[in-house]
Amino acid sequence: MNNLEKYRKVFRSIFDVEDDVLNENFRFNNVEKWDSVAHMSLISALEDEFEVLFDTEDILSYGSFENGMKILTKYGVKFEE
Amino acid sequence: MPGMLEDKVCLITGAGRGIGAAVATRFAEEGARVYANDNRPGTVDEWAAKAAFPGKVYPLYFDITDSSQSKEALMRIKKESGRLDVLVNNAGVEFNELIGMISEQNMRKMFEVNVFSMINLLQFAARIIARNSEGGSIINISSIVGQRGNRGQLVYSATKGAVISLTKSAAKELADKKIRVNSIAPGMTRTAMMLQADQSRLQERIANISMGRLAEPEDIANACLFLASDLSKYISGEILGVNGCAIM
Numbered sequence: 001m002n003n004l005e006k007y008r009k010v011f012r013s014i015f016d017v018e019d020d021v022l023n024e025n026f027r028f029n030n031v032e033k034w035d036s037v038a039h040m041s042l043i044s045a046l047e048d049e050f051e052v053l054f055d056t057e058d059i060l061s062y063g064s065f066e067n068g069m070k071i072l073t074k075y076g077v078k079f080e081e
Numbered sequence: 082m083p084g085m086l087e088d089k090v091c092l093i094t095g096a097g098r099g100i101g102a103a104v105a106t107r108f109a110e111e112g113a114r115v116y117a118n119d120n121r122p123g124t125v126d127e128w129a130a131k132a133a134f135p136g137k138v139y140p141l142y143f144d145i146t147d148s149s150q151s152k153e154a155l156m157r158i159k160k161e162s163g164r165l166d167v168l169v170n171n172a173g174v175e176f177n178e179l180i181g182m183i184s185e186q187n188m189r190k191m192f193e194v195n196v197f198s199m200i201n202l203l204q205f206a207a208r209i210i211a212r213n214s215e216g217g218s219i220i221n222i223s224s225i226v227g228q229r230g231n232r233g234q235l236v237y238s239a240t241k242g243a244v245i246s247l248t249k250s251a252a253k254e255l256a257d258k259k260i261r262v263n264s265i266a267p268g269m270t271r272t273a274m275m276l277q278a279d280q281s282r283l284q285e286r287i288a289n290i291s292m293g294r295l296a297e298p299e300d301i302a303n304a305c306l307f308l309a310s311d312l313s314k315y316i317s318g319e320i321l322g323v324n325g326c327a328i329m
Binding site: 043044047048051052053055056 | 205208211
C-alpha cells in the first residue's frame with residue numbers, strides 16, 4: 001500500500017466515508033462528522049500511520065483532506081499516485 | 082514479584098544527577114523502561130553504567146528548550162517502545178537573586194526551562210499517553226517555594242508556582258483520557274548544589290525543618306514512584322509536599 005492509499009484509508013476509517021468523496025472539497029467545515037473529537041482521532045491515526053508527531057500549529061491548520069497532504073509532506077511523507 | 086512499574090515506559094527529564102537520577106534509578110528498580118534525559122551528554126551513562134536494575138535505563142540526551150529535539154525524542158520512544166506511560170518533568174534551573182538585582186536573562190532562562198519547556202513536553206507526551214486505554218501519569222516537579230515563596234527567590238518561586246497551577250489545569254483537561262497529572266513540591270534536598278552552599282546558613286535552614294534533616298533525592302523518588310504507579314490511580318491535580326514538615 002502506498003502513502004496515498006494509507007492516507008485515504010485513515011480518512012475512510014475515521015469519517016466512515018467512501019473513497020470518492022475524498023477530494024479537495026472534503027473540509028472540516030462541510031463534513032458533518034468532522035468535529036473536535038474526530039479531528040483529534042484523525043491526528044492520532046495519521047501520526048500512528050506515518051510515524052510523525054505534528055506541531056500544534058499543524059494540528060490547528062489541518063482543516064482539509066488536501067491541506068493535510070501538504071502538511072504531511074513537510075514531515076517527509078511522499079504521496080505518489 | 083513484579084515491580085510496581087513493571088514494563089511501564091517512562092521519560093524523566095534532568096536525570097543526569099540529583100533528583101532526576103534518583104527517580105530514574107528508583108523506577109528502573111521497579112522494572113520500568115526508563116528513558117533518562119539530560120542536556121549534558123554522558124551524564125546519565127556515568128551513573129547508569131554502574132548499576133544493575135530489573136528494568137532498563139536508556140540515556141536520551143536532548144535540550145528540552147528545543148521543541149524539535151523534544152518532539153524527536155518522544156517519537157524515538159514511541160518507535161522503540163510503542164508507548165509512553167509516565168512523564169516526570171524534573172529538569173529545572175535556579176538562579177537566586179534579590180529584588181533590584183534580578184537579571185532579565187536569568188529570569189527568561191528560568192521561565193523557558195522550568196515552565197515553557199515543561200508545557201511543551203506535557204503537550205507532546207499527553208498525546209502519546211492518551212493512546213493507552215489505561216492512561217498514564219505525568220508528574221511535574223515544583224518546589225516548596227512555589228507554594229510559600231522565599232526571600233531571594235522571586236523568579237524561581239514564580240516559575241514553581243506556575244508549575245503548580247499548570248498541573249492543576251492539565252489534570253482537569255486530561256482526566257477524561259485517564260491521564261493523571263500531579264506535582265511534587267520538594268523542600269530543601271541534599272544535592273551536590275546544596276552541599277556547596279554556605280554551611281552555617283545551611284544549618285540554620287535545617288533547623289527550620291521539623292524532621293531535622295534535608296530531603297534525600299530518594300525521598301523525592303519514592304513520592305514519584307507512588308504517583309507513577311497504580312497505587313495513585315484515583316489521584317490527580319494534587320501537589321504533594323515532600324519537605325520533612327518544613328516550617329519555613
